[in-house]
Amino acid sequence: AQSVTQPDIHITVSEGASLELRCNYSYGATPYLFWYVQSPGQGLQLLLKYFSGDTLVQGIKGFEAEFKRSQSSFNLRKPSVHWSDAAEYFCAVGADFGNEKLTFGTGTRLTIIP
Amino acid sequence: AAGVIQSPRHLIKEKRETATLKCYPIPRHDTVYWYQQGPGQDPQFLISFYEKMQSDKGSIPDRFSAQQFSDYHSELNMSSLELGDSALYFCASSFGGGGYGYTFGSGTRLTVV
Numbered sequence: 001a002q003s004v005t006q007p008d009i010h011i012t013v014s015e016g017a018s019l020e021l022r023c024n025y026s027y028g029a030t031p032y033l034f035w036y037v038q039s040p041g042q043g044l045q046l047l048l049k050y051f052s053g054d055t056l057v058q059g060i061k062g063f064e065a066e067f068k069r070s071q072s073s074f075n076l077r078k079p080s081v082h083w084s085d086a087a088e089y090f091c092a093v094g095a096d097f098g099n100e101k102l103t104f105g106t107g108t109r110l111t112i113i114p
Numbered sequence: 115a116a117g118v119i120q121s122p123r124h125l126i127k128e129k130r131e132t133a134t135l136k137c138y139p140i141p142r143h144d145t146v147y148w149y150q151q152g153p154g155q156d157p158q159f160l161i162s163f164y165e166k167m168q169s170d171k172g173s174i175p176d177r178f179s180a181q182q183f184s185d186y187h188s189e190l191n192m193s194s195l196e197l198g199d200s201a202l203y204f205c206a207s208s209f210g211g212g213g214y215g216y217t218f219g220s221g222t223r224l225t226v227v
């Protein structure tokens with residue numbers, strides 16, 4: 001069964017600073033990897049996804065993530081955070097067959113300080 | 115572009131009542147997934163349907179049931195509601211499996227009082 005680990009429950013960064021959110025996955029086949037962002041009480045917005053090809057994927061809002069198969073990681077990065085980036089971030093893993101469900105990590109709450 | 119539509123957006127029920135949540139997937143998407151997200155929790159998979167047949171089942175209580183209809187919309191029926199059922203319920207749809215991506219609805223917030 002697939003699983004996702006987000007080691008950091010809560011991260012605080014200063015506005016304008018760089019950001020990296022960690023995600024490690026466990027999956028027996030080729031994973032499809034996703035990052036979602038959720039503001040309090042809101043829905044899940046897709047930031048980016050990795051299916052195949054270039055291991056560095058670009059997403060919306062200036063986010064990017066790098067797939068590293070050897071480390072089973074899919075870390076999310078942003079060079080300079082904005083106050084509006086404060087939210088909960090979820091990494092998720094899916095598959096390319098059998099209408100496989102998405103499995104989410106426990107999330108990382110991002111706080112931005114002035 | 116069309117998105118996944120969930121209704122209602124908010125629902126307040128009393129304990130032991132019944133609730134029905136509806137999900138309208140993106141046109142031509144053949145798979146619907148239901149997730150439950152408790153306060154401060156990650157979304158937990160409940161159940162999914164592919165071409166109107168149940169395709170996978172997660173941690174869905176026996177008090178809950180779901181189905182997908184001929185027009186591909188899905189309904190999640192919840193009976194004998196408990197306070198612990200208060201959560202955000204998301205529906206997602208996909209085409210041909212997750213490889214083409216999953217699109218989530220805005221969710222239904224269920225409050226049981």
